[in-house]
Amino acid sequence: MRHSDLESLFERMNHLKVLVIGDVMADAYIRGKVDRISPEAPVPVLNAKNYEIRLGGAANVALNLKALGIKVFMCALVGNDAKGDELIGLIEKENIGSDGIVRSSHRPTTIKTRIIAAGQHLLRIDEEDDRSARPDEKSQLLSKALELAEKVDAIIFEDYDKGVIFKELIQKVNEIARKRGIPVTVDPKKRNFLDYAGVSLFKPNLKELKEGLKIDLDPKVEAEIRAACERSVNELGVKGILLTLSENGMAMYSDGQFCLLPAMQRDIADVSGAGDTVISVATACLAAGCDSHTTLLLANMAGGLVCEYSGVVPIQKDILLKEAKG
Numbered sequence: 474m475r476h477s478d479l480e481s482l483f484e485r486m487n488h489l490k491v492l493v494i495g496d497v498m499a500d501a502y503i504r505g506k507v508d509r510i511s512p513e514a515p516v517p518v519l520n521a522k523n524y525e526i527r528l529g530g531a532a533n534v535a536l537n538l539k540a541l542g543i544k545v546f547m548c549a550l551v552g553n554d555a556k557g558d559e560l561i562g563l564i565e566k567e568n569i570g571s572d573g574i575v576r577s578s579h580r581p582t583t584i585k586t587r588i589i590a591a592g593q594h595l596l597r598i599d600e601e602d603d604r605s606a607r608p609d610e611k612s613q614l615l616s617k618a619l620e621l622a623e624k625v626d627a628i629i630f631e632d633y634d635k636g637v638i639f640k641e642l643i644q645k646v647n648e649i650a651r652k653r654g655i656p657v658t659v660d661p662k663k664r665n666f667l668d669y670a671g672v673s674l675f676k677p678n679l680k681e682l683k684e685g686l687k688i689d690l691d692p693k694v695e696a697e698i699r700a701a702c703e704r705s706v707n708e709l710g711v712k713g714i715l716l717t718l719s720e721n722g723m724a725m726y727s728d729g730q731f732c733l734l735p736a737m738q739r740d741i742a743d744v745s746g747a748g749d750t751v752i753s754v755a756t757a758c759l760a761a762g763c764d765s766h767t768t769l770l771l772a773n774m775a776g777g778l779v780c781e782y783s784g785v786v787p788i789q790k791d792i793l794l795k796e797a798k799g
Contacts, residue, residue, distance in 0.1 A: 479797050483790065485761040487542040492573070492621045494614075494646065495531030495631030495638060495660075497549040498583035498601070499560050502527070507590040519590055528563050529585060531631035533787065534660070535569045537753035540787040546625065548573030548618045550606055550637045552582035573617040577610055583635055605636040615642050622649045627656045627760035629752060630669070634662035647671050656759040659711075660752045661685070670710030673759060674727070676752050677705075678717045692721040695733055702726035715755055715769065717748065717776070725769040732769050737777040750788045751776040771797060 505521040528536050535545040547569055551557040553576040560582055564571050580602035588596040606614060614637065622628060628650055632638050643665065650657045656673035666685035669675060677685060679692055682701065686708060690697040698716065702724055705714045713727030722735040754775040758768040774796050775788045 479794060482758070482761055482763065482767075483542075483794050486757050486790075489542075489627065489757065489760050490544045490546070490625040491538050491756060491760065492546045492548060492618070492625040492628045493531050493535045493538070493631055494548040494573075494618055494628065494642070495534070496583065496633035496635035497528070497532040497547065497551060497560065497564075497574075498530035498585060498633070498635075499556060499563075500527045500529035500533075501525070501584055501586040502589060503586060504589045507595070517590070517595060519588060519595065526559065526563070528560070528567070530583065530633045530635075531629075532560070532564060532569075533749045534629060534631045534753050535564070536567060537750050537787040538757065539567060539569060541753065541757050541790050541793075543757060544570075546570035546573055546621050548614060548621060550575050550577055550580070550610060550614065550635075552576070552580055553578045554582055556582040556584055556600075570621075573621050575610055575613045575617065577606070579607055579610075580604070580636075601635060603635045605639065611639055611642070615645065618642060618646050619649060622646050623653070625655065627658070627756050629756050630657070630659045630661075630672075631749070631752065632660060632662040632665060634664050638665050640665065640668045643668050656756065658752060658756045658759065660748060667709065672711050674713045674715055674755060675705065675709060675711040676715040676717065676748075676755065678748065679719065682716060692718045698724050698733060699726065699731045702731060713765065715751070715772065717751060723751070723769060723773045723776070725765055727765040730765055732766050734769060734773045737774065747776045747779055750779045754788065754793070 502525045503521050504523040505519045507517040507519055509518050511518050535547055538545045551574055561571055583601040586598040647657055658674040659669050659672050660676050690701045702714050716724045720736050724733045751772045755768050755772040775793050779788055
């Protein structure tokens with residue numbers, strides 16, 4: 474694209490509104506120093522120096538969208554606990570709409586705590602309940618999602634398999650999106666993998682695609698990737714697929730057109746959250762009227778860029794624009 478076209482595209486993003494439906498969580502980090510082994514067991518003793526909490530899961534997708542200049546609304550389920558208060562506080566501090574968040578007295582807020590010393594992860598502790606939402610919670614989620622779906626330019630289902638997304642929610646939200654002519658994109662997990670018929674873009678990674686459709690393919694063979702993408706579109710009933718292939722790049726199949734891009738060479742620091750960035754940029758591009766090739770190109774760039782940073786961080790719009798111009 475010409476530089477003027479890229480600038481126009483990124484300017485259009487400033488006027489978009491996007492609804493993110495999915496599993497929000499807190500990413501917590503405890504950093505410190507290890508200089509001895511515990512006398513109680515053969516494990517390192519961390520002298521904790523710093524504690525940090527960040528938005529994670531679907532909330533990190535919201536952060537990525539916000540970094541692109543987009544107004545974001547969240548629809549999610551959070552525990553009615555102190556960590557839930559903290560998580561919603563972080564969401565509201567980022568000026569992300571929280572009216573679609575339902576509080577649950579029957580599950581804890583999902584927290585993933587990483588223990589880090591000298592830049593190395595020693596341990597991760599997960600606090601979560603991944604059972605399906607209760608009937609009353611589903612009713613509240615559905616009501617809030619349908620109300621917000623009438624006000625936005627695109628919708629993302631960000632599924633981390635924690636029980637928030639369910640079939641009726643998918644179908645009814647997608648029905649509104651079709652009537653309004655707005656794109657719906659999906660970052661899927663196994664539980665609801667086959668329930669997204671009719672969505673605009675389906676974004677699994679290679680492992681998810683293999684498990685979801687029970688197929689095998691060599692990610693280094695283009696013909697096999699294309700065949701898998703075509704089969705996915707036909708069997709799932711989706712309009713397009715964006716398949717992430719890790720170090721082998723990304724592929725996209727939409728409207729009968731196939732494109733495969735290699736991974737860009739990067740100094741990889743951390744791949745955490747790269748998928749969140751990819752779905753965010755792809756959705757922003759579709760909502761802004763991009764063609765599939767430009768959508769794939771920018772999503773591929775963005776996914777690589779965030780891997781140069783440690784921890785789960787959102788893409789920076791000015792850096793992505795500069796990279797695209799280059």
